[in-house]
Amino acid sequence: MTYLERLQLRDAPPADEICRCLGRTPLHLRYEFSEFPLFCTDCTGQVFPSALNLSEDLAQELISWRTVYAALYNLWLDSADYETFARAALLDPNGDVNRRGLALASRLNEQRTTYYWWFRDNDGSAAEHCPVCRGPMTEHSTRRFRFCHSCRISC
Ligand SMILES: [Zn+2]
Ligand SMILES: [Zn+2]
Numbered sequence: 001m002t003y004l005e006r007l008q009l010r011d012a013p014p015a016d017e018i019c020r021c022l023g024r025t026p027l028h029l030r031y032e033f034s035e036f037p038l039f040c041t042d043c044t045g046q047v048f049p050s051a052l053n054l055s056e057d058l059a060q061e062l063i064s065w066r067t068v069y070a071a072l073y074n075l076w077l078d079s080a081d082y083e084t085f086a087r088a089a090l091l092d093p094n095g096d097v098n099r100r101g102l103a104l105a106s107r108l109n110e111q112r113t114t115y116y117w118w119f120r121d122n123d124g125s126a127a128e129h130c131p132v133c134r135g136p137m138t139e140h141s142t143r144r145f146r147f148c149h150s151c152r153i154s155c
Contacts, residue, residue, distance in 0.1 A: 003059035007036050007049045019045030029105045030117035031069045052111050065100050072097060090119035093132045105152055118155035127155050
């Protein structure tokens with residue numbers, strides 16, 4: 001199986017969870033349990049691998065980031081012995097998973113504007129300041145998330 005095949009969605013998401021926006025809306029690189037970790041920032045819907053021009057190399061990078069992120073995310077969700085470790089790793093601006101995620105988002109950004117979704121803890125509110133540059137975050141016009149346009153981070 002090629003890396004690109006491994007990014008294809010195994011189960012079609014419900015129709016109302018698929019992005020149907022016209023035009024090239026910006027994307028979130030965001031792990032949400034699906035095979036393909038890219039979502040529309042406008043409607044929050046799932047985007048399909050066919051929306052991008054993915055080389056095997058880029059597909060491999062996406063899978064390796066997704067695998068590590070999913071492992072940490074699941075440890076955090078498991079709320080047992082490794083929860084604190086996983087939470088700290090997901091929030092660490094210098095941690096491997098976030099450095100790789102940011103590098104990946106910036107590669108994807110060459111094709112279509114891509115923001116790296118920053119891990120949010122349980123409270124569900126968007127951060128006031130960017131976790132990387134500490135600058136103020138800009139609110140989305142309608143959604144409950146914010147952006148740091150210079151770091152291309154969103155949460
Ligand atoms: Zn959309
Ligand atoms: Zn920033």
